């Protein structure tokens with residue numbers, strides 16, 4: 465790191481902005497392929513426990529195995545650990561004999577529509593790779609700790625990116641220790657992580673606090689509210705695609721579980737929780753929204769997340785009481801049974817959360833699509849194509865991006881084309897050509913197709929197309 469006004473020296477072959485799953489996986493993929501002069505910079509003040517749980521699905525795990533086998537092995541070793549704690553280990557003999565927990569989808573009458581295993585083996589048998597539940601933080605930590613400590617830096621918030629053709633590099637500027645507001649688009653940092661802002665405006669930072677790095681390439685994996693995306697789209701035809709769009713569906717829920725009267729708990733358990741699954745999704749009228757996801761880790765303890773087509777303004781800046789009323793009204797309108805309305809009415813106002821879901825559409829209805837790359841800069845993961853989590857593909861698709869980028873950058877390195885901006889642009893365009901159509905399909909399924917809420921045949925085809933996918937084989941035929 466050196467001040468911006470010193471002699472321009474190229475510090476790194478590759479700089480990665482964002483130490484989320486995609487940035488870190490890309491870094492591991494580059495190192496696996498012999499590219500070691502890299503840096504990952506994240507705005508977080510310090511790496512700490514933030515984030516929701518997520519499911520790594522067969523296509524994402526296949527991508528991870530191809531990116532860096534050690535990362536795949538370490539993450540697989542978290543199976544069976546309470547909360548995927550960081551000690552490694554496999555299920556013990558007793559646990560191995562227990563059936564895997566299930567997630568049921570039922571209608572308001574309590575009739576089961578579908579059931580999904582949350583275990584690894586069942587998915588492995590069907591799709592050649594399993595499914596692993598892991599928290600965002602544990603995933604980040606597993607990946608981060610495989611990189612040398614000096615290669616991942618916290619407290620570096622990217623505020624500016626400039627390509628410098630005269631030096632055949634890209635320069636990125638960072639600030640540290642800035643107090644800034646919350647990020648409405650990143651869903652995992654509501655209470656704990658308050659060091660992000662909504663838009664980038666470098667003029668608000670005193671120059672003395674800015675540090676700069678120069679790299680041959682810059683990979684922007686800085687999430688759905690990507691600063692790099694805003695910077696490279698500014699004053700271009702793509703400026704209106706800088707920020708993500710509300711997808712029309714949001715969530716209201718309780719941030720933890722709470723106790724409800726035993727009689728009500730029993731009524732709910734009897735109607736909806738047959739065979740004791742841990743999680744149940746309830747829908748009505750054959751429609752996918754509103755739907756309520758109920759969790760019940762203990763007999764009378766419940767938590768929930770209600771997904772509905774809430775107008776954006778009905779979610780923002782509402783008190784806990786107001787959110788409870790909005791949720792109960794929504795359930796009433798959709799004829800959800802009284803017992804579900806009561807469960808929601810009993811939520812504690814101080815634990816209420818709301819979460820609008822946003823998207824960067826991979827394909828827009830304009831003749832020219834907003835590019836994911838410009839010269840030496842490329843967008844990856846949520847920064848390129850953030851989407852709501854309805855079919856659990858955000859991180860999995862991001863891992864496919866990481867696999868593609870690592871492979872193509874390795875090719876640039878092998879051919880020693882670091883100074884050839886045309887070759888770099890061609891590689892990034894190849895990445896985009898490979899990834900954009902599939903991500904468009906995934907987003908359509910997330911927002912319109914709703915495979916989990918349609919016919920068995922449609923779900924089977926979707927699963928076959930997405931979960932059986934192997935990015936390694938695709939890269940071999942695409943190269």
Ligand SMILES: Cc1cc2nc3c(=O)[nH]c(=O)nc-3n(C[C@H](O)[C@H](O)[C@H](O)COP(=O)(O)OP(=O)(O)OC[C@H]3O[C@@H](n4cnc5c(N)ncnc54)[C@H](O)[C@@H]3O)c2cc1C
Pocket residue numbers: 481482483484485486487505506507508516517518519520524600620621622623650651652685686687688689690691692844845846847853855856857858859860861862
């Ligand atoms: C409730 C919920 C459930 C989900 N469930 C699933 C699931 O089951 N399966 C699945 O595949 N996906 C799921 N997702 C989506 C998944 O979490 C994201 O797709 C994934 O985290 C994207 O990874 P990323 O690395 O691209 O971005 P992020 O995870 O957003 O990481 C971006 C990183 O960049 C940093 N950053 C941001 N701005 C800057 C800046 N200016 N300078 C420096 N650093 C910066 C951030 O601090 C962060 O560390 C879910 C999402 C939500 C909200």
